[in-house]
Amino acid sequence: MQKLLVWLLLLCCHCAALHSAAQKNSLSYSVVSIKPTRFPVEFTGVDENANGVHIIATVKSLIGYAAGVMPAAISCDKKVCGDQLYDLQAQVDSADIAAYQGLRKEQKGLLLQPIMKERFGLEIHRRSVSVPVYLLAPAKGGVRLVARPADAPRHTTREGDRLPDGIIGFRPNGLQGYGVSLCQLARTLTVGFVESIGQPVLCEGTDRRIYDFVLSWDDQDAKNQSSGPSEHGPTWSQIDASLNDQLGLHLVPSRKEMDGFAVDHLSPLSPN
Structure with a gap:
């Protein structure tokens, strides 16, 4: 399921x-x-x-x-x-x-x-x-992601095959992205963590650059939690705190028609 x-x-x-x-x-x-x-x-x-x-x-x-x-x-x-x-x-x-x-x-x-x-x-x-949504927006300290240069070498598998852009992998305690746009990250948060977030996550602005990133939420090290971690996945506060601390992004409550x-x-x- x-x-x-x-x-x-x-x-x-x-x-x-x-x-x-x-x-x-x-x-x-x-x-x-x-x-x-x-x-x-x-x-x-x-x-x-x-x-x-x-x-x-x-x-x-x-x-x-x-x-x-x-x-x-x-x-x-x-x-x-x-x-x-x-x-x-x-x-x-x-x-x-x-x-x-x-x-x-x-x-x-x-x-x-x-x-x-x-x-x-x-x-x-x-x-x-009118639907409640979250906007994936820059945090107060600014985005901490560094856009991948066009001539940057591609990531490869252990067998040496090149990985295509736009891949987001689920890790036991987070996500890892290769050549991912902010809109792709927003869609993954929407689909992959619906029980934690509870409503759609939309990308804000027109940033079409792509990024490589690792996003982790460790139950023991999660910050700014108002409630304990869920046994079925990260809590909303864990996800938001990890986005803020590691990627310089924040989930902003909003509404969309x-x-x-x-x-x-x-x-x-x-x-x-």
Whole structure:
């Protein structure tokens, strides 16, 4: 389940175009189970497999996955959507597996729309939504990263192969980047640490330079923590303190207007 919360990658998708693409195929989930669950929140997310999808999430996140937008772009009263977690498992027929594997992740999400309408009576409409975000901005002391010169030698693997630019590797206690832009770092923080950060991280400005860096958060040496480290990964304060101390970057709270959806109607879950 570490390939979690895939919908955070769909932030900039054009939902109308995807809907049209999904209509061109006749695929549908033939086996669907949705039931309330008491899984710990750290196990929430999306696990896509060869013939279907397994999601553990709130109904708001299920709507976001089906609509092709991040959950924050779904406007829904908390009294309506609530915090209840659901365990959703959906599969296509064996004859449709090859076609299903040819779908993009966004199109697989769209296959859940009729299920959400049938099981939750879901009705939504498109609207602009103000979403809380973090801006990856220079810290007070300035950025400590040094841009890689154009003629700098490339990094190589142990076998001597050259590494392409734009790689960010996950280490046991941090990240390591090779030829990475600040926007790539922001996207990695969004997708890789959603449970810690909780909302999208966007890059600020037009800096198109690339950098090599090592970012570490050691539980024993983490600074400026207001709470202890999580056993499932670094806390928000650890990530922000490490960005500040090591890279001269800071997560600045902000808001952004983006395309989203408002929930018009949602009923209690109907039986399987």
